[in-house]
Each structure stands twice: as structure tokens, then as C-alpha cells.
Amino acid sequence: MSNRMWGGRFAEGPAAIMEEINASIGYDQKLYRQDIAGSKAHVRMLAAQQIVAGEDAQAIAHGLDTILSEIEAGKFEFSRALEDIHMNIEARLAELVGPAAGRLHTARSRNDQVATDFRLWVRDTLDTLDEQLAGLQLALATKAEAHAGVVMPGFTHLQSAQPVTFGHHMLAYVEMIGRDRSRATDARKRMNECPLGAAALAGTSFPIDRHATAKALGFDRPAANSLDAVADRDFVLEALTTASIAAMHLSRLAEEIVIWCSAQFGFIKLSDKYTTGSSIMPQKQNPDAAELVRAKAGRVYGALMALLTVMKGLPLAYSKDMQEDKEQAFDALANLSLCIAAITGMVDDMEPNVKALKKAAGSGYSTATDLADWLVRVLGMPFRQAHHVTGTIVGIAADRGIELHKVPLEDMQAVDAGITEDVYSVLSVDKSVKSRVSYGGTAPVNVRKQARRWLKQLSREPEAK
Secondary structure (H helix, E strand, O other), rough: OOOOOOOOHHHOOOOHHHHHHHEEEEEEHHHHHHHHHHHHHHHHHHHHHHOHHHHHHHHHHHHHHHHHHHHHHOOOOOOOHHOOHHHHHHHHHHHHHHHHHHHHHHOOOHHHHHHHHHHHHHHHHHHHHHHHHHHHHHHHHHHHHOOOOOOEEEEEOOOOEEEHHHHHHHHHHHHHHHHHHHHHHHHHHOOOOEOOOOOOOOOOOOOOHHHHHHHOOOOEOOOOOHHHHHOOOOOHHHHHHHHHHHHHHHHHHHHHHHHHHHOOOOOOEEEEEOOOOOOOOOOOOHHHHHHHHHHHHHHHHHHHHHHHHHHHHOOOOOOOOHHHHHHHHHHHHHHHHHHHHHHHHHHOOOOHHHHHHHHHHHHHEEEEEEEEHHHHHHHOOOHHHHHHHHHHHHHHHHOOOOOOHHHHHHHHHHHOOOOOHHHHOOOOHHHHHOOOOOOOOOOOHHHHHHHHHHHHHHHHHHHHH
């Protein structure tokens, strides 16, 4: 039999394979709250505009509340034959309130309905992700304050470069996550226009009040162009772009956790809560949570690329291709949420190995830049000359297999006679990091100040909301 919700034009029902490829209820049932909220706002507006009788609107609203309760109680039976969440809810509404249910779809289409539902869902999800990211920032800033003075190697090319502090390293990720949150805020602001009332693509002849429905659903305004309102999926693409960059940041931190946990580095310790064992090697403690965070970034990227590919060739306004906007977005954002939770747990859980970090901080002649800076600052040497002198002294240390601060003074003076014993005051890793007092530098005093600024800011956010 034909689908009774749209079957007047069709004498036969769809082929089995048509039903299989066409149905989206298996995943878009996730939109039930948003669909019901949109329908309630729409029917209230229809009643206020005297398009639908007040008693019919009340019956519809009551029926929608009943359906919401049924779904949340697990008592609602979703039907593949009814294709999607919109048809499933409308069919059940007809069973509950009779012919009046048919008035709900006045002055709207599934095109503007799904665009509204999905905007609401993405908006709600971005709000949830923002709260999670704030929690990750809090964990990182807390760890940064606690370990503001713990010296560790800073790397470029994964080679020892200059000493930094563990707290400074944690705060780098606080800044990254801050930008992720800023992007999410920007995306949310742009998406906060309501498609409802655009109908199929051209608007409607009914005297609807789109500003009222937009306000009721928490949108800033109705979308200004009916074609764009139903054809646009930029809001999903922006959310997935933001999610992809955030996933990349999480993956970078996860990669560092994997490296730091290794026996060769031994920079941090993770407890059994975030590690797993081996079926054959009893000594293993694998950082699997971090590895999975690293891998799941690919799923987020994949969703973005899939939707870009779906949208790139579509003419205005709506095409069924756009049904493919949801499933991978649901998966990507759910996995990002899981990754944020896992990384936050690992940050809370991990403990730095202070001795190993300090030992590594002095390796690779990491205070060579401090020596060059001393030559410039104390002897007034041009930096390029200081760079050459320092490189020569590093070469002496490397040839002898000794650390930079163990090169005898007379050997340094053989390279440049002006060098004095005061040079040793800058060659320790502790003094190196303490000297980096420029704004944004790794000096412990800076790190504590920045960590406390972030902690104060994050503690105020719930009040601001």
C-alpha cells in the first residue's frame, strides 16, 4: 500500500529496496525532541494567527506531549514504512487526536521542518560540547598551576630545543581549546536563524508569524530567504569543521600522552583507569584511551568530507541527497564528545615524572640558546656571531660526550676570550626557564599567573550563562 501521509499521487507502495534506501528513521529518530518542540511552536503560532482553531491547537499540543512521553519511556514504535521522524510523529498524532492532527502541517513542509530540527539539534550539541571543552580547559589549567615549576624539554622536530615547564605545556592546550570554543560560539551565532515557515522552498500564502516561531525556539531571527533556508547545510559543515579542528587538537595531546607514557620517555604515569594490558605480554600497560582518541579524529574528518562532497553539486533548493547530512554528523559529534571526556579523564589522571622530565630537559644541549643570549646580553655580541660561538662550544661538548654546563671555562674562552665564569649562571635548565619572563613565556611565575587567570575565568562561566 502507498504511504498514507503522501500517497495520493501514488497508486502503489514502494519497492522493498526503495524503502530500504529511502528510510531515515533508523537514525533521525534522534531528532524527536527537536521535532516535537518545532511542531508545538508552529501550532501555537497557527492558533495565534487564527489559521487553526484554538481547540485543535490544544489537542495537537497535548498529543505531542503524549508522544514525547511515549518516546522517552521507550513505548513508541517507530515504523520504517513511515520513513522519518516527522512522519512517525505525525502518524501517531493522528491516532491520538484524529483529523485535527492533519492541521499541524499547514504552512510548513518537511523541508523547512527538518532544517529547523537539525539546526536545533546541532545548536544543542554545540552547547554540550562547549561545556565539555570548558571542563577540559579546567583540568588542564589545574594541572598547569600544580606543576608550574616542573621543568621539561621543549621540542621542535621532536628534538630537544629549549627547556620549558610542564605547566606551560598544559596551558598551550588550554589556548587551543579556547579557540575551539570560540569557533563553536561563532558557528552557533551564524546558525541561529529559523528556517520554519520557509515551507517547501517558496514560503507560504498563509499569514504566518515567522518571528514568533523563531523566538519560541530560541532563534535570533527567521531565515531571510526561503530557498536558502531549506537548501542550507552550512550550519552542519561549520559544526563539523569546528569539530575537526578540535579533534585534531585532542589527537595531538593524545599523541603526546602516548609518547610520554613509553618506557623510552617515561615523562608521565597513567593509572589502570586509562590503560589496558596485553593478552600475551604481562608487563604491558598500553595507553589505549589516548590511541583511540587519536584514531577517532579520522571519523570526524570523514564526516566533514562526506557532507562537503554531498553538497558540492546540489542545485537549489532541496534534494534527497541532503538526507545524508545527519547520520555521519551524529556519529562524528558523538565521538568527539567521547574523546573530550576521555582526554579530560586522562589529564586529571596523569602524573608527571618530575625527575625524568628534568633530566630530559637538559639533554640535547637545550640551554644553547641561553648561552647565545648571554653572549649578546653580557658581551654585546651580535646575535649571528653569538650563534656561531655557541655552535662551536656545543661542538666541543658533543665531541667529548659531555653536557654543555660541563665544558671547562678555558675551553669556552679559547673560542671567545670574553667569556667569564658568569656564563654558567644561565646553563642550568632551572635558570633557563626562570629567565623566560616575556609575556607568554615559560617562566614559572608566568605560568602560575596564566593558569590562575584561566581558572578564574572558567569558574565564572556558569554564572555568565
